[in-house]
Amino acid sequence: MRRLVGATVAIHLIAALTLTLSGCGAEPSSGRDLSAFDSDYQQVLMEALLDAKPGDVIEVPAGRFLIERSLDLRASGVTIRGAGMNQSILSFARQRQGAEGLLVSGADDFTLEHLAIEDTKGDAVKITDGTNIIVRNVRVEWTNGPDTKNGAYGIYPVQVTNVLVENSVAIGASDAGIYVGQSDQIVVRDNRAAYNVAGIEIENSNNADVYRNIATNNTGGILVFNMPNLPRPGAHTRVFDNDVFANNTPNFGHPGTPVASVRAGSGVVVNSNDHVEIFGNRFQNNQTANVIISSLYSANFSDESATPDFDPYPEAIHIHGNHYEGGGNSPDGDELKQLRVALFGETGRLPDVLFDGYVDRAKFVNGAQPDALRICVTDAEVLNADAPNGYASPRVEGEAHACELPPLSPVKLPLG
Template sequence: MKTERVVLRGVDRNKVVVDGEFRRGNGITVTGAQSVVENLTVRNHLVNGVLFTGVTDSQLQARGAGGAGYSPLDTAKFPPLKGFRASYVTAHNNALYGIYAFDAKDGVIENSYASGHADSGIYVGQCRPCSTVVRHNTVEHNAVGLEVTNASENLYFLANTVHRNRVGVTANSNDLEALGPQHAAVFTGNRITDNNDDQGPEQAEGGFGIGVGVGGGLRNTFERNLVTGNRSAGIVLQDLQGYPVRDNVVRGNRVHGNGVDLVLNAAGSAGNCFAGNAERTVSPAGLTGAGGCGAAPERALAAKGRGAGVRVPPGVSFRSAPKPAAQPQAPGAPNRPALPAVGLPGKVRVEDVPLPG
């Protein structure tokens, strides 16, 4: 979809299917600004389900638009796609990503479902400021449920259900993409539970049983999330690929019943704060006493925290991961007015998003 302001809508979310038959690369590629994909299913592709991107080079798109296809992408040559929306999309059993926003901004991903992906169900990468909201989605049976890499500023993940993946949420910095380090994303009101899945593809770094992993991220906020039932660790902050993890706020969450609830693994970390998370276990010991949110800044802490040791089961091929049940239709589909992705994401009221029960 290269034309701007296109609304691609299925008349029935579960019967209108873009099927790659395990032969084609991307299902739907959107490079036209302010365009929309809604109320349909995208499955069985060898790269991505739905790709929103400013990358217009077809060879790079064929490699997935991100990752090893460049080192890193030339952001001047490929300015970000401005304006996009995915609503009531089902993406399952695609090789890499289900719904993939890369080099794109001013968008919304909402009320969608993603499962059976060997990288992640929903991915937001390489944008600053992103000005994007990811809300009310369900991700399961993926290597990673929600993934954020070098995506920063005005980026919100709100009220998503992230369960039965191998890893629930990651927020990472790296040098494969431009615009590092990753910083200033907000995660609020998400249900991040039981990410110990033995029916999904293997995570590339072998991660398993982790609710939230922050690798080299800065100034992110995790607040009013439910994080429970993850066998290795609930929330892990660690340095990654030369990027220190600093100044993240982990506050007012309900983090309990994980292998270890809170983990900091960083060489000389400073500025991260943990407060009011209802945790019972932390690593290293005394972590939450290193400086709470609103108190004096955390002292430099040579932390070597670890999650609980777990047996990592073998993964399955994305082709054979569980197929989803029928998903809810978009309200008013197929006859509601076609609205392009203009003026998104609109006003974001994080304060109205509750802690899940």
């Protein structure tokens, strides 16, 4: 007897008689007991997504549901709404097909709210190529905790315009819990990101406000990155009023990925990005450094790796008015460990801001970096690690960063 899992009623009946959940090659990697999870609802949800029309609200009832294939939405104007992030749970622990849990592509005016997506093989929610995107009160989680086998991204809008991610929770992603990439007009607020490699990451994006979030127990708390070879470079991100503490989880990312080079114990990391303002945050006990400013040159990079138009230097970075407590006492990486002891003694700690030291001399005017491109730090000491010279002359820099930059404009989203 052939076994077939299909859509129409008749064939679905046949499937129900013969389908067994075992033997599909999936290895449940869930911290949950799945025995009480429902397997029938997935067909209902898949059909609702296929039939969705602008204005539709797809209600996901309270309950625990197994989903074995990627869900896929293409229609604009749709809301997917659960009964709460701990009430409506979609578990992908037995997923046997698909690179993400939910893929939303080419759909504008999309809202995802009040539900949980757990244990996807790859990314949990990928939203691509849309305008006016809201994710709120959503929990994405890999329930067995930090593990290299976990999927890469939790909440993952990419190439979207006007995106709001709020009141959501991301736990256990092997890359970034909340990741906004190649997008414009972004607000990420009031979220909690824990036990991910990167808690929150803004990459190759423009005009992002990241505020009132809690980032803790990640490898790195909040990242603002630029990567080469992509359609757009990013700039203009404000990171403010966040609680960024104890992001000391050993890096469990996949070697080769951009976050795999993030040092455990990183609070906020700016990598090769420009026009970043970091202020009013509360940093605590991030053991490498509370803030790291770096270039892709000190990560996975070679001269063959980027098209010539890529600018790897972090510029116009403004750090002010943050509260720092602890941190820098147990940096990740041999050269930083040695550097800490050499400069600050056995019980000393690295300054709150760590700068790898890469500066673009081609942009110098009269032998100095133009003011508008400087890295300005008015609330903490800065350690220049002198990475360009193999960490030969690391030094605490005061005057070099004693400057201010004009404040960046707030992001205003046309969203409700």
